[in-house]
Amino acid sequence: MKTNFINARTFWIFLIGLILIVFIFEFNSYTRSYYIKNNEIQHSFNKIKNNELLLNYNVLITSLYMYNNNDILIESVDTLKRSIDELLKNEYFKKNYQTVYNKLLDYKKLIDNKEEMVYKFQTLNSALKNSTMYLASLLNELPIMIYKKNDVNLNEKIIYSKKVIEVVSNVFLSKNSLDKDFMAKLDTRFFERYKTNDPEIQKFNEVFLAHLNIYKNNFPKLIINLKNVTNSKTIKLLDSIYDTYFKLMNSKLSIIKWVSYSLIVFVVFVEFVIFFLLNRLEKKYILLQKVNNELKLSYITDKLTGLYNRNKFDDDVKIMQKPVLILVNIDKFKHINDYYGSKTGDIVLKKTAHVISTLIPEIDASLYRLGADDFGILYEYENYPDAYKLAKKIVDYFDSSEMEIENLKIKISVSIGISYKKPLLENADIALKHIKKSFRKKIMVYKENMDAKKEIKQNIEKSKILYKAIAENRIEPYFQPIVDTKTTKIIKYEVLARLIHPNGMVESIFPYLQIAKDNKMYADITKIIMNKTYNKLIKKEMDFSLNISVEDMLDTGIVKEMYKLYLKNGNLAKRVTFEILESEAVKDYNAISKFLERIKYYGAKIAIDDFGSGYSNFEHLLNLKVDYIKIDGTLIKQLPYNQDACKIVKIINEFADEINIKTIAEFVADEKIYEMVKKLDIDYCQGFYFYEPRPNYFT
């Protein structure tokens, strides 16, 4: 599976997340700046309103005091105007609140107007203050003017002064009450019309009238002006402008509000998505774990038998202290597969696995399938030190019972290699190989002197020699005559395969047979021998015997060749004897009996080779209708020295004689043996005492 650093979907989620972060960041800074800027604007509005109120206040204060520092009023006007300009200069305000900005310009115009009114107020106020002050001080002069000695116009003067006092009091009343009614009482006509001869009073009246007129003219104007200056029109306008601004600002705030809401909604959505994804991930994880466990199990399990496999074995061995391996191998399992089919073979394996598992005592041991037909029992040595006993139990079980598979009775046997030493499997395998070499033993414990390496090296060497010999056509049939014991005349020849080394040395094929079987060269050898023998013997009148194995009988190619060369020709078929090993005949009885029947049909004869070497089964001999028995050479060799051997040979011979089977003694190497053979009445002899094998007896 190809795994990229980031797959497309992850990339897009990452990208969207990034955009979102940037958006939130931007939104945040927008909101921040929004609040800061609007705070500024609000602050400016506050300042303007405060400044206008301050101006109004100062105007009122000025109107209150007799005299006041006009700088304060001027400063108030300037401050107000500056605060308006400050807001008008605010670029953010101008850009975002255009309508409010325009309204503020209107307000500014009103304030400019107000400024002029304030200046007018100053003019009016000062004049009025001066005149009021002056009217009061003029009263001071009045008594001095009036009370002069011997004044003829005293009455007139008193009336005049009464009028003056009345008017001045009205001035103060009106000024302090700001009531127009008192203004109406301010009658100047009397003073305007007043005529006197007194120049002093004349002058007084003139100045008094002037000030009175200033008051009369200016005071109503001042009241109106004061009302205009301090009226709430501009303040109201400012308030309404602020309200407009406030509403606008709030409407803009709603954008922020909605964005915030949608962000919350999004976060909730993401929350759900994360929950969903996590949930799915969890489920997938559980599923994955299950699959993983199954995989793990299948990794360590053999599918067919359900036992642990080699992988598990390797793992287990590592953690064991002192492991013991009992390696059970089904003998000639390949034949079962070949003969009954692999389906049956599989059932055999399953049943074998089951049987072995039931045979294992109640110890902490594991059973593995370690090869095609290899089963291993692995346990700690201390759990069950007597591995041999267990092996024997298994071997005996299979020897004493048959398997029933689909109405077929199949008998299998097993060989067992035991190893206490690592590498367990290899060592047990070596032990097994030793068993296969020696035909009698079924159980072997691995010992270091089995020297697997040397053997393997030899095997490789042998297989190379054999392969080269076959390729270079250096496999030759040799012939060893078999003589009649009584007459010592040659009655037939046994064909023996020989390997001719490049240096001309001749070697028996026997040491190479196992290698040949393991390396699929056995059939080649058989074919070569059959062909060459045929070529040599076809024109002779001699009988001969050919060695044939179970592998050959099951090989259809060889069977066809055999038929073509020897069986087809009835004359030739009568001259040929097929020699079969006793051990094979017994073991593979079912496999070979039909074949033997067939060749007998063509007139060929059958000999059992090495008879007496194994568990000789006379019943089988009868059933197979054997023509000759070749008594095992090891028995013959011992005849002069071993009473038991004599007895066995005697019994075999008697039994053969009984059922009309001719006997042949192999390995008749000297006169002593020959004497014994003669004495025991064995029909034929073969051995170096008479002839050794040679390639060329007929030329």
Next chain:
Amino acid sequence: MQNVLIRWKMKKYIYFFFIINLAFAQSLIVPIPEHIEYNEQKAKIGKYLFFDPNLSRDKNISCASCHNPSQGWADKRKVSIGVYGRKGNIQSPTVLNSVFNFRQFWNGRAKDLKEQMNGPFHSHVEMDMTNELIVKRVKTNKIYVKMFRKIYKTKNITYDMITDAIAEFEKALITPNSKFDLYLKGKAKLTPLEKKGYILFKKYGCITCHNGINIGGNSFQKMGIIFPVKKCSGDRYEISHAKFDKCVYKVPTLRNIALTAPYFHNASAKTLEKAVEKMAYNNLGLRIKKEDLKAIVAFLKTLTGKMPEIMRKK
């Protein structure tokens, strides 16, 4: 939002108390500060320009021609003489402390010093210049070009830069530490006559118009409110054409008044005594007593301050 409203209210009260305190604490007349902040480099250019006759069409008239430092930065002539001997129509007021005036010109038609300059520069009877010509004249002087580049970081001199520099110079023309200011600050004593004059100044009501830092220059008032004056050229009426504004002028400053004769817009008083007499008659309707007049004049003479610091610098 709540916070802002609370702040609004709080501020309102704080301002209120502050202003009430100020109204009682602040004297009617405030001393001229000893120093005023201004850009010295700009003012230096302004100083050169102020005295430069090249800024007039006939290259004879500078600002200083009619705001003569030796005549109290005003003009002792009845009306000033402009380019080619052209006569003006109003008495030249002093430049000293003019930064403290709320408006400029007799009728207050300019809101500040910079705006004021448009008057004399463009007037046919004064300097008779155009902005372009002024810039051209200034540019011909390499020293100016160098100085302007240094401060305004540009080669391109503009009319605005020129008025800005002159205004900065004029800003520096303040006269602190007059005897009266020192008295206000508790650093000097007035003579009994002077003190009497100050009390009379208030008693007669002069103070209603002549108050604040400039002792005037902070309101518009009518000249001859009791007994009208005849000639009222250059009054507020010329701007507003409202009857109310006839003979209404910006109240002139009384600072350095002893130096700036003749007096009034029409130069109708040649001496300080005459001026006080005239004000008493026209605006109060009385003939002031001799001893009162003497005292008031003595007080007015305490208003002469120290000459501007900038003129002592090279």
